[in-house]
Every structure is written in C-alpha cells, then in structure tokens.
Amino acid sequence: MEDKIRVRATSAEYDVIIGSGILSDCGKIAKEVLKDQVKILLVSDTNVAPLYLDKVKASLEEAGMETYDFIFAAGEQSKNIDSISGMWDVMAKEGFTRSDAVLALGGGVAGDMAGFAAATFLRGIRVIQVPTSLLAMVDSAIGGKTGIDLPRAKNQVGAFLQPSVVIEDTDCLKTLSPELFTEGMGEVIKYAFIMDLPLYGRLKALADSGDAMGLSGKSEELEEIIKACVRDKADVIASDEFDSGRRQILNFGHTAGHVIESLSNYSLMHGVCVAKGMAVFTEAALAAGLMDQEERDKIIDLIRAFGLPVTDDTPSEKLVAGAMNDKKKRGSTLSLIFVNKIGSAEIVKMTSAEYLEFLSKRGI
Numbered sequence: 001m002e003d004k005i006r007v008r009a010t011s012a013e014y015d016v017i018i019g020s021g022i023l024s025d026c027g028k029i030a031k032e033v034l035k036d037q038v039k040i041l042l043v044s045d046t047n048v049a050p051l052y053l054d055k056v057k058a059s060l061e062e063a064g065m066e067t068y069d070f071i072f073a074a075g076e077q078s079k080n081i082d083s084i085s086g087m088w089d090v091m092a093k094e095g096f097t098r099s100d101a102v103l104a105l106g107g108g109v110a111g112d113m114a115g116f117a118a119a120t121f122l123r124g125i126r127v128i129q130v131p132t133s134l135l136a137m138v139d140s141a142i143g144g145k146t147g148i149d150l151p152r153a154k155n156q157v158g159a160f161l162q163p164s165v166v167i168e169d170t171d172c173l174k175t176l177s178p179e180l181f182t183e184g185m186g187e188v189i190k191y192a193f194i195m196d197l198p199l200y201g202r203l204k205a206l207a208d209s210g211d212a213m214g215l216s217g218k219s220e221e222l223e224e225i226i227k228a229c230v231r232d233k234a235d236v237i238a239s240d241e242f243d244s245g246r247r248q249i250l251n252f253g254h255t256a257g258h259v260i261e262s263l264s265n266y267s268l269m270h271g272v273c274v275a276k277g278m279a280v281f282t283e284a285a286l287a288a289g290l291m292d293q294e295e296r297d298k299i300i301d302l303i304r305a306f307g308l309p310v311t312d313d314t315p316s317e318k319l320v321a322g323a324m325n326d327k328k329k330r331g332s333t334l335s336l337i338f339v340n341k342i343g344s345a346e347i348v349k350m351t352s353a354e355y356l357e358f359l360s361k362r363g364i
C-alpha cells in the first residue's frame with residue numbers, strides 16, 4: 001500500500017509517495033504532476049542505473065515522455081561542476097525547455113546534483129526525486145537543498161529547489177549494502193532524538209527485542225519508520241524552508257560529525273559520523289550536568305544497537321577549529337543543537353571559547 005505525505009514548504013507544496021514496488025508507477029505519477037508532454041533527463045550513477053534505470057525509463061516512456069540519461073561514476077567525488085556541466089550539455093543539445101524536467105534516481109549524490117542542474121538550467125526547471133538509498137529517502141530527497149562540492153569543501157555551491165514530487169520505492173533498499181543501510185540509520189535515529197518520541201519507542205522496541213540489526217529485512221516495519229522520518233522532515237520544512245531557524249535542529253550530530261568526516265578524508269561515512277557527533281554531544285552534556293545518566297544511556301544504547309559507533313577520540317580543539325571553518329557558522333558564534341531530553345532539541349548559540357569549554361568536559 002502506497003502512502004502520501006504532503007510537504008508544505010513556503011515556495012511549493014508536493015507529495016512524498018512511499019510504497020513497495022512503486023518504481024513502475026513513476027510514469028503515471030510524473031505525468032500527473034508535470035502535466036504536459038515533457039522531456040525528462042534521468043540522472044543516476046553507475047551502481048544504481050544497472051539496477052533500476054530501465055524500469056523507470058520504461059514507465060516514463062509508457063506515459064508518453066521522452067527520456068534522456070546522464071550516468072555518472074558512483075560516489076561523492078562525482079559531485080562536482082563537471083557532472084553538472086555534462087547534464088546542462090545534454091539538456092541544451094536535446095532542446096529542453098522550461099516545461100521539461102530532471103529526475104534523480106539514486107542516493108543523495110544523484111539527488112543533490114540533479115536538483116542543482118534543474119535549479120540552474122534555464123534559471124530553473126522542475127525536478128522529481130526518486131531516492132534509492134535510506135539516507136536519501138529519509139533526508140536528502142526532501143526539502144529542496146541541492147548542490148555540489150568544491151575541492152576545498154563539501155556542499156559549498158548550491159540552490160534551493162523543491163521537487164515536484166518524491167517517489168520512494170522501499171523495494172530499492174533490498175539492494176543496499178548493510179554498511180549503507182546502517183549509515184542511513186544514523187539519520188533515522190537523529191529524528192527520534194530531536195523530535196519524535198513515538199519513533200524512539202519503535203526503535204527502542206526493536207533494539208530491546210534484539211531485532212535492530214535485522215530491520216532491513218522487515219519491510220513493513222521499515223516502511224513505517226521511513227514514513228515517520230519523512231513526516232518529521234516535512235514538518236520541519238513547513239516551518240523553516242530556508243534554514244534560518246528551526247530547520248537547524250536537523251543538524252544534531254552534524255557540527256562535530258562534519259569535522260570528524262572531513263578529518264577522516266571522507267573515509268568514514270556521513271551517517272556514521274553523525275552517530276559519533278551525537279555521541280560526542282551526549283557525553284559532553286552529561287559531563288556538563290545538562291543531562292542525567294539515564295537519558296545519556298538511552299541515547300548511547302540506541303545508537304549502539306543499530307550498529308553505529310558511540311565513541312570518538314578527536315581532540316576538542318580540533319572539533320572546534322573544524323566547526324569554525326564550517327559554513328554553519330554565522331558571524332563569530334556557532335549554532336549548536338542540543339538534545340538534553342529525547343524527543344526535543346534546542347538551538348544554542350556559543351562562541352568558539354564556550355564550545356571548547358563544553359566539549360572539553362569529556363576530558364578529550
């Protein structure tokens with residue numbers, strides 16, 4: 001059974017359609033939202049395209065659309081201007097107009113790039129997101145942030161473009177490696193901590209029954225969990241599309257996590273670093289007396305139950321220096337996200353000296 005969750009952003013409203021086997025409905029769904037006869041550029045990577053491109057293409061063509069594709073080498077290193085330029089080139093050559101569209105089929109890299117190419121081509125054409133990784137389904141495909149990396153820093157160039165529709169076929173997760181599934185769980189757990197007590201209850205029940213690591217094989221439970229995350233993200237986007245306030249709570253675990261990720265030269269996966277970042281803040285909050293032992297144990301135990309790391313030995317000085325270089329910095333203060341009680345988050349502004357004092361409480 002497919003389900004629709006409506007995202008009500010300020011600039012646009014759209015559905016996130018979630019269900020098993022719905023990849024073959026892409027054509028019908030795309031036709032409904034795009035209306036006219038359109039050309040579609042399918043953007044996918046070398047891992048995902050062999051698995052799912054034909055199915056999506058056939059469905060779009062059956063619905064009367066003309067399809068073209070741009071396949072890039074899988075991985076974050078492709079998330080650059082050369083790939084975007086390649087997409088612009090295909091669209092220009094094939095005579096794309098403002099009524100045509102781009103469709104992202106893949107993980108967050110395909111989604112961010114397809115969105116950015118669409119946001120910039122002819123000053124903006126439409127994009128459809130078809131996420132295939134857990135991380136993309138619960139996070140990156142929703143909310144309209146698009147972009148690419150610069151050699152010096154990730155996600156430095158981008159634009160906001162809300163998709164016309166997001167199509168999430170949970171069957172695609174069956175081909176995801178266990179490592180990629182686990183990293184996606186880092187973001188899932190984050191929603192439970194920052195805003196979703198019922199989701200926390202669901203995840204804790206899985207952990208208590210010893211089923212946490214078997215979640216990828218429990219399709220119905222997994223689908224419910226994905227829907228909860230999508231509802232949470234939709235709720236945050238509705239109140240702060242452009243990241244000036246509440247949307248920042250989605251950065252829980254990310255301020256420290258991004259630094260750990262970049263210090264590892266991106267050898268550690270994003271979701272894994274987010275887990276470490278959440279654990280770092282939790283241990284510091286306990287040491288600073290902002291959180292009690294029981295709450296700390298609940299957070300750490302849940303992260304660990306899903307196979308994610310709960311320790312990190314990066315010195316506090318390095319975590320602070322890295323954060324000061326991060327784009328989230330506004331002026332000389334940092335906006336930090338604290339979860340001192342599961343289910344709610346607060347945004348606290350700190351100077352670098354205050355942040356250092358906070359982190360140093362861990363004794364590292």
Ligand SMILES: NC(=O)c1ccc[n+]([C@@H]2O[C@H](COP(=O)([O-])OP(=O)(O)OC[C@H]3O[C@@H](n4cnc5c(N)ncnc54)[C@H](O)[C@@H]3O)[C@@H](O)[C@H]2O)c1
Nearest residue numbers: 047048074107108109110132133135136140145172175176
């Ligand atoms: N726009 C946003 O709001 C936002 C939010 C979070 C992350 N991101 C971005 O998302 C990216 C990370 O996303 P990601 O982890 O999905 O990365 P990714 O797109 O590189 O996908 C990870 C790997 O999984 C493979 N893959 C994807 N779906 C698969 C499937 N169904 N079966 C088999 N293999 C599959 C991909 O080929 C790739 O090798 C980063 O670039 C990050 O900056 C963006």
Ligand SMILES: [Zn+2]
Nearest residue numbers: 187254270274
């Ligand atoms: Zn993230």
